[in-house]
Amino acid sequence: MAKSARERLGVLLGGSKAAEFSARLEAPADGVGLEVAGVGPVRLPLRAPQVKKLIAVARPALFGRGEDTLSDSSVRDTWQIPPDHVTLGGPAWPTLLDGALEYFRGELGLPAQSRLRAEPHALLVYGKGQFFLPHQDSEKDDAMVGTLVLSLPSAHTGGELVIGHAGQSRTYRASKTELSLVAFYADCPHEVTPVRSGYRVTLTFNLLAERGAPEREAGPLDDMAHCLEQHFNAPARPRYGGQDLDPPRRLVYLLDHEYTQRGLGWDRLKGADAERAALLRAAAAQAGCETVLALAEVKETWDATSAGYDPWDDYGYEEEDEDEEGVGAAAVDGAGADEDYELGELIDDEITLGWWTGPDGADGEQISLYVRDYESCASTPSADLKPYDSQYEGYMGNYGNTLDRWYRRAAVVVWPRERAFAARGEAGSRWALEELQARITKGDRDGARAAAESLAPFWKGSGVQPGQLKSALRVAEGLQAPGTAAMLLEPFRIDALTPEHADDLAAVAKRYGVPWLGQVTEGWFGGAQNRFEEHRYDWTERLPQLCAALRSARSPAVAQLLLTGAWTQVDGELRLWAETGPAEIRRAQLERLSLPLLRILEAADAKLRGRIMAALRSCPDTVLECLLPMLRHAAQEQTAGEPRAAGLEAVARECGDRLGAIARRAPRAADDWSVAWTGCGCELCGTLGAFLGSRSRRTLEWPLAKEGRRHVHSRIDTAELPVGHQTRRQGRPYTLVLTKTEELFSRERATRRQAGADLTWLASIWNLSGEVGVEPGP
Numbered sequence: 001m002a003k004s005a006r007e008r009l010g011v012l013l014g015g016s017k018a019a020e021f022s023a024r025l026e027a028p029a030d031g032v033g034l035e036v037a038g039v040g041p042v043r044l045p046l047r048a049p050q051v052k053k054l055i056a057v058a059r060p061a062l063f064g065r066g067e068d069t070l071s072d073s074s075v076r077d078t079w080q081i082p083p084d085h086v087t088l089g090g091p092a093w094p095t096l097l098d099g100a101l102e103y104f105r106g107e108l109g110l111p112a113q114s115r116l117r118a119e120p121h122a123l124l125v126y127g128k129g130q131f132f133l134p135h136q137d138s139e140k141d142d143a144m145v146g147t148l149v150l151s152l153p154s155a156h157t158g159g160e161l162v163i164g165h166a167g168q169s170r171t172y173r174a175s176k177t178e179l180s181l182v183a184f185y186a187d188c189p190h191e192v193t194p195v196r197s198g199y200r201v202t203l204t205f206n207l208l209a210e211r212g213a214p215e216r217e218a219g220p221l222d223d224m225a226h227c228l229e230q231h232f233n234a235p236a237r238p239r240y241g242g243q244d245l246d247p248p249r250r251l252v253y254l255l256d257h258e259y260t261q262r263g264l265g266w267d268r269l270k271g272a273d274a275e276r277a278a279l280l281r282a283a284a285a286q287a288g289c290e291t292v293l294a295l296a297e298v299k300e301t302w303d304a305t306s307a308g309y310d311p312w313d314d315y316g317y318e319e320e321d322e323d324e325e326g327v328g329a330a331a332v333d334g335a336g337a338d339e340d341y342e343l344g345e346l347i348d349d350e351i352t353l354g355w356w357t358g359p360d361g362a363d364g365e366q367i368s369l370y371v372r373d374y375e376s377c378a379s380t381p382s383a384d385l386k387p388y389d390s391q392y393e394g395y396m397g398n399y400g401n402t403l404d405r406w407y408r409r410a411a412v413v414v415w416p417r418e419r420a421f422a423a424r425g426e427a428g429s430r431w432a433l434e435e436l437q438a439r440i441t442k443g444d445r446d447g448a449r450a451a452a453e454s455l456a457p458f459w460k461g462s463g464v465q466p467g468q469l470k471s472a473l474r475v476a477e478g479l480q481a482p483g484t485a486a487m488l489l490e491p492f493r494i495d496a497l498t499p500e501h502a503d504d505l506a507a508v509a510k511r512y513g514v515p516w517l518g519q520v521t522e523g524w525f526g527g528a529q530n531r532f533e534e535h536r537y538d539w540t541e542r543l544p545q546l547c548a549a550l551r552s553a554r555s556p557a558v559a560q561l562l563l564t565g566a567w568t569q570v571d572g573e574l575r576l577w578a579e580t581g582p583a584e585i586r587r588a589q590l591e592r593l594s595l596p597l598l599r600i601l602e603a604a605d606a607k608l609r610g611r612i613m614a615a616l617r618s619c620p621d622t623v624l625e626c627l628l629p630m631l632r633h634a635a636q637e638q639t640a641g642e643p644r645a646a647g648l649e650a651v652a653r654e655c656g657d658r659l660g661a662i663a664r665r666a667p668r669a670a671d672d673w674s675v676a677w678t679g680c681g682c683e684l685c686g687t688l689g690a691f692l693g694s695r696s697r698r699t700l701e702w703p704l705a706k707e708g709r710r711h712v713h714s715r716i717d718t719a720e721l722p723v724g725h726q727t728r729r730q731g732r733p734y735t736l737v738l739t740k741t742e743e744l745f746s747r748e749r750a751t752r753r754q755a756g757a758d759l760t761w762l763a764s765i766w767n768l769s770g771e772v773g774v775e776p777g778p
């Protein structure tokens with residue numbers, strides 16, 4: 001398949017890879033013709049009768065080559081025909097030779113602007129027993145850099161060309177049917193081993209390196225610039241097909257080395273990266289593009305098999321009693337070194353940019369940009385580099401076994417100059433907002449609006465950082481366009497807010513109205529979907545100062561907006577968790593809400609405090625698991641002499657009432673084994689409920705098949721009932737044995753005792769009017 005412009009660019013830039021001292025190429029002999037004076041046209045592949053005719057016009061090569069001092073058939077024993085008696089041609093030859101010379105130039109690591117030229121040296125025929133001992137070719141011409149040996153297709157054994165360099169050696173065998181070309185540097189010792197049967201026929205050339213003519217010199221750069229123009233003007237083609245898209249907005253060329261944020265700079269690039277990046281940058285400038293350096297995270301997913309792979313292992317089941325308990329799908333062990341797996345096909349790769357430098361190379365910034373497959377290229381595939389992490393996924397159904405690998409790479413990012421604003425904006429760069437602000441300040445409000453609007457298609461998904469909220473608020477205000485302003489503010493989240501935003505929040509509210517800001521902040525709060533985020537409420541730590549700042553900026557309505565939003569979130573969670581077992585999770589979740597609730601109460605006005613108290617009163621007693629930690633925080637923070645935050649007194653009283661009621665509860669009668677519980681309404685839960693509710697029954701023997709037992713087990717576990725549940729594996733079906741435990745009593749005792757202790761603490765700190773009798777239970 002033809003390569004895309006970006007893939008060609010990757011190849012072009014990869015030109016300067018590690019050089020070889022010799023290289024080989026095979027090519028079909030069709031369309032290549034040979035004519036020898038005194039013999040006429042020679043057909044390829046060669047056959048013995050023709051070779052004999054060649055030998056008839058050759059002379060023994062007993063003399064040295066050039067200034068070589070070889071002059072003796074014990075060093076060199078071949079037949080030789082001088083170059084002026086040999087004509088190599090045919091329609092395919094010139095292109096073949098040009099291509100081969102360009103290939104060898106690259107492989108041998110000669111500079112891109114140089115050109116190789118092949119100057120015929122001799123036609124050599126090696127019959128049985130003939131050879132060429134190790135020697136070095138003399139460089140008769142200053143421009144001579146090496147030798148090219150073209151072996152004509154001819155059946156033979158032995159007669160291998162062995163080339164050495166710096167302790168390494170390479171052995172090349174010619175082909176019976178194809179042309180075989182080998183090029184090597186002139187300083188490499190080489191030999192031809194004795195031919196054992198058949199004939200070996202070669203044409204040797206001196207390889208001369210010439211500087212390309214000036215217009216050729218600009219060649220690679222022109223080619224690259226051309227690739228860039230094509231890339232940015234042709235429709236994008238996603239890897240897995242689908243319809244063509246708009247032209248790509250950027251090109252991301254991956255470099256080979258790893259860099260730190262501070263070490264990333266145009267003049268600090270390592271190894272081959274330096275030259276490649278410089279070339280690409282020059283080509284980009286020529287194509288009217290801007291470039292920055294970026295840090296990329298690459299994740300590849302490979303189809304892979306482990307070395308000792310046994311497909312049956314994947315299922316992880318052993319044949320066992322069908323009635324066996326607790327057999328879940330066994331997880332396939334994900335451990336194993338990356339090298340233990342054989343890579344198949346590349347299923348997917350994901351590239352994300354997390355940092356980039358400013359246009360002048362300085363002033364890097366955090367960004368977040370997902371790079372599509374049709375936007376990236378590289379000269380070295382990631383698979384050739386060492387991943388910093390990898391994970392084998394075992395059998396995953398659709399994909400078979402997969403191996404995920406992660407790499408850190410640097411990249412050059414290129415975009416057309418006229419699309420720079422959007423290209424930066426999409427990555428969440430602060431330059432985009434700075435640019436908008438600059439236009440507003442210059443008085444170009446229309447220009448700023450139009451530019452801001454151009455961000456709309458991707459701004460929400462852009463990697464805009466929380467630290468840019470201040471600039472975004474300013475720009476939003478300055479645009480004087482409510483829709484565009486709301487769009488600009490949409491990607492932020494409530495936790496980006498700090499007291500420093502008070503003035504700008506007040507300003508946008510003044511410009512567009514509080515209801516407008518209400519809609520924007522509703523998005524910032526993000527509904528219930530981030531309920532499980534650990535740091536969800538961290539921002540409320542700053543809520544009292546923020547509200548104070550808003551009030552002094554004469555925006556009490558905005559403070560109210562934020563407080564109501566925060567309370568709505570806390571309220572929702574409070575109700576949810578107060579009713580949700582298991583106890584351990586419930587307790588942790590409720591305690592997590594204590595600090596945010598404290599900050600809200602501190603900042604709330606009387607009206608909101610009233611609402612909050614009403615809500616707290618309607619919660620079950622488990623709400624104490626939030627309120628008591630909250631009062632403890634408040635007590636800890638309390639400095640002597642300062643007034644307590646309004647509202648806390650009322651919470652303390654509410655807690656006192658509840659704790660008193662619990663502490664005063666009459667102890668359970670010694671013969672009362674009833675457990676209050678309601679299940680899901682199914683028949684099994686009915687039976688279980690009746691057993692639990694009975695004052696006198698302590699055990700139940702319940703013959704029940706596997707599915708039923710599973711349901712009952714899970715009900716008991718979820719509700720953390722004080723009931724032991726075992727399966728007696730006898731008869732069919734097995735019998736489920738339920739036993740109420742002593743915990744029924746001890747738990748209630750512990751609860752009463754704890755309530756008493758909490759109440760004592762509470763009374764020591766807070767002035768609880770309408771004192772409640774404290775009477776810790778037995």
Ligand SMILES: O=C(O)CCC(=O)C(=O)O
Pocket residue numbers: 065124132137149161190192202204
């Ligand atoms: O025939 C060959 O492969 C090599 C010949 C050679 O080394 C030479 O002509 O100097």
Ligand SMILES: [Fe+2]
Pocket residue numbers: 135136137147190
């Ligand atoms: Fe040689």
